[in-house]
Amino acid sequence: MYAIETTNLTKKYKTLVAVDNLNLQVEKGKIFGLLGPNGAGKSTILSMLCTIINPTSGSAIVNGYDIIKDSAKVRQSIGIVFQSISVDDRLTARENLRFHSMLYDVPSGIMEGRIQEVLRLVELEDRADSLVRTFSGGMIRRLEMARGLIHHPEILFLDEPTIGLDPQTREHIWDYIKTLAEKEKLTIIMTTHYMDEADLLCDDIAIIDHGVIKVRDTPEKLKSFLVGDNILVTTNLPDKLATGLSGQDFIIEMKVSQNSLNLNVRQGSRNAPQIINIARDLHIAVDSINIDEPTLHDVFLHHTGKNIREEENDNFISMYKRARRGR
Amino acid sequence: MRRELRGIYSIWLREIIKFYRERIHFASAMTTPLLWLIIFGGGMGINLRTGVISSGYSAYIFPGIVGMTLLFTSMRSGISVIWDREFGFLKEILVSPISRTSIVIGKALGGATSALTQGIMLLLLSFIVHIYISPLNFIKIIPIMLFISLGFDVFGLFIASIIDSFEGFQTIMSFIIMPTFFLSGALFPLTNAPGWLQTLSLLNPLTYGVDAIRGIILNEGRFSLSYDLLIVIGFASFMLIITSWLFNVKK
Numbered sequence: 392m393y394a395i396e397t398t399n400l401t402k403k404y405k406t407l408v409a410v411d412n413l414n415l416q417v418e419k420g421k422i423f424g425l426l427g428p429n430g431a432g433k434s435t436i437l438s439m440l441c442t443i444i445n446p447t448s449g450s451a452i453v454n455g456y457d458i459i460k461d462s463a464k465v466r467q468s469i470g471i472v473f474q475s476i477s478v479d480d481r482l483t484a485r486e487n488l489r490f491h492s493m494l495y496d497v498p499s500g501i502m503e504g505r506i507q508e509v510l511r512l513v514e515l516e517d518r519a520d521s522l523v524r525t526f527s528g529g530m531i532r533r534l535e536m537a538r539g540l541i542h543h544p545e546i547l548f549l550d551e552p553t554i555g556l557d558p559q560t561r562e563h564i565w566d567y568i569k570t571l572a573e574k575e576k577l578t579i580i581m582t583t584h585y586m587d588e589a590d591l592l593c594d595d596i597a598i599i600d601h602g603v604i605k606v607r608d609t610p611e612k613l614k615s616f617l618v619g620d621n622i623l624v625t626t627n628l629p630d631k632l633a634t635g636l637s638g639q640d641f642i643i644e645m646k647v648s649q650n651s652l653n654l655n656v657r658q659g660s661r662n663a664p665q666i667i668n669i670a671r672d673l674h675i676a677v678d679s680i681n682i683d684e685p686t687l688h689d690v691f692l693h694h695t696g697k698n699i700r701e702e703e704n705d706n707f708i709s710m711y712k713r714a715r716r717g718r
Numbered sequence: 719m720r721r722e723l724r725g726i727y728s729i730w731l732r733e734i735i736k737f738y739r740e741r742i743h744f745a746s747a748m749t750t751p752l753l754w755l756i757i758f759g760g761g762m763g764i765n766l767r768t769g770v771i772s773s774g775y776s777a778y779i780f781p782g783i784v785g786m787t788l789l790f791t792s793m794r795s796g797i798s799v800i801w802d803r804e805f806g807f808l809k810e811i812l813v814s815p816i817s818r819t820s821i822v823i824g825k826a827l828g829g830a831t832s833a834l835t836q837g838i839m840l841l842l843l844s845f846i847v848h849i850y851i852s853p854l855n856f857i858k859i860i861p862i863m864l865f866i867s868l869g870f871d872v873f874g875l876f877i878a879s880i881i882d883s884f885e886g887f888q889t890i891m892s893f894i895i896m897p898t899f900f901l902s903g904a905l906f907p908l909t910n911a912p913g914w915l916q917t918l919s920l921l922n923p924l925t926y927g928v929d930a931i932r933g934i935i936l937n938e939g940r941f942s943l944s945y946d947l948l949i950v951i952g953f954a955s956f957m958l959i960i961t962s963w964l965f966n967v968k969k
Contacts, residue, residue: 441813442813443809443812443813463815463817464815466813466814466815467815471813473806473809473810475806476805476806477806477807477809477810478806478807478810479732479805479807479810480805481736481739482732482735482736486732486735489728490728490731490732491810491814493724493725493727493728493731494725494728494729494811494814494815494816495814495815496721496724496725496815538810
């Protein structure tokens with residue numbers, strides 16, 4: 392059985408098709424990433440799976456429960472960390488966790504123990520009785536993750552878990568996510584528009600654009616799809632070097648420009664010394680050599696034909712709001 | 719059922735913790751009705767001579783000021799859902815397995831508790847306007863105050879679920895809360911008012927709440943107590959049904 396299985400899941404807002412006939416299966420125990428630019432429909436997919444909004448058509452099964460017919464059971468079996476802050480900052484961390492436990496009916500006998508357990512997991516024990524308004528952004532995120540876990544869900548949804556956090560805190564949060572996945576044997580479904588985040592954390596990635604899955608695979612396979620590595624050699628005799636290199640079987644493509652030679656090469660780092668040796672034999676002085684292994688970013692570019700938009704504001708939300716205002 | 723009750727309890731508890739934490743607010747909120755009673759009541763009373771009011775003006779408006787306090791506190795706490803939405807906490811509540819009806823009830827009970835506390839404090843201060851309330855009457859008024867508070871609490875929730883923005887708050891204050899207060903007979907009897915004002919007053923649920931309290935304390939009720947109660951309880955139930963339904967509608 393899959394953790395998540397959708398059938399032709401669709402969401403339309405007036406003229407905007409946010410999610411278009413999505414068919415998706417996610418295996419249990421994996422970290423699954425929905426990668427896409429802002430406005431691609433990631434958050435809408437998540438909202439439907441979390442039963443916050445109803446699909447326009449199609450359906451989905453989460454943990455074996457139908458998102459429309461059994462929404463209460465779906466809710467009980469999942470934990471959610473929203474993109475924007477959703478703790479009560481006038482309550483303490485412990486009070487927030489207690490409130491959540493009671494809403495999710497964690498038995499009162501084990502409630503305090505569970506609270507302690509999740510606080511330890513995210514290292515917030517010493518701040519448990521401080522008001523949340525005194526917390527930093529990273530601490531709030533950790534508290535929200537702790538809260539999402541307190542009722543022992545089978546799936547944890549993370550919507551842009553590190554958006555708006557500084558680089559150091561982001562790495563910290565990544566560590567927590569990795570620890571959670573290992574320790575708690577959870578299925579984690581996360582959305583992100585950060586390439587490095589998806590690459591580092593996810594076992595499985597779906598690249599989404601305009602509400603449609605463009606491609607789906609492991610980060611390694613996605614990257615190996617782009618065959619070669621790019622090597623840029625700076626030299627004052629690029630033509631001569633190109634002639635010398637032609638016929639080598641590791642070269643896929645060559646492009647000569649003024650003072651440099653652009654190469655597409657199989658296994659770039661292993662074959663770079665070979666290139667230098669050939670240059671030396673031909674008495675060509677190489678000024679510099681630069682190896683560029685393909686990143687998820689290149690993969691993304693290849694499949695969607697555009698750069699991922701790196702902005703903090705979610706276009707989709709503003710688009711949706713505009714649509715609602717016009718109502 | 720048990721887990722729904724626990725959900726209602728937890729939502730209520732959150733309101734109470736916050737209410738307790740902001741008790742300075744509570745103290746300052748108590749000054750408004752006292753100002754009305756002492757300054758407005760005292761100042762107007764001297765200049766008023768009318769056959770309709772027999773008990774002295776300050777005493778006459780006392781039940782009205784109790785009603786006003788319940789109205790303001792309840793509406794405000796109902797509308798606090800807009801804050802919850804603004805700060806994201808509403809999402810946490812809405813995605814929980816608790817039914818939307820329980821959410822509305824929990825919220826309303828939380829707001830009603832704080833309104834009721836203020837109402838009881840005010841009743842205890844009734845000696846300021848030379849009113850004596852017997853212990854039995856005191857006990858009779860409490861459920862009436864509870865239903866008035868619940869009704870307007872859910873009404874506040876109702877409004878909060880319709881308006882999306884914060885800016886709407888001031889509009890509601892001036893277009894709903896103040897007219898409800900003025901047309902409730904809290905400050906003056908509407909029996910001599912023009913017909914259209916009388917009609918509006920009769921459509922106003924607070925009219926019956928104030929009338930019930932006035933009937934018990936001053937024995938000057940316009941309608942029978944059971945009629946007043948019927949409307950106050952009816953209003954609370956009606957709002958609860960409408961608002962639960964509204965909360966259940968998913969976008």
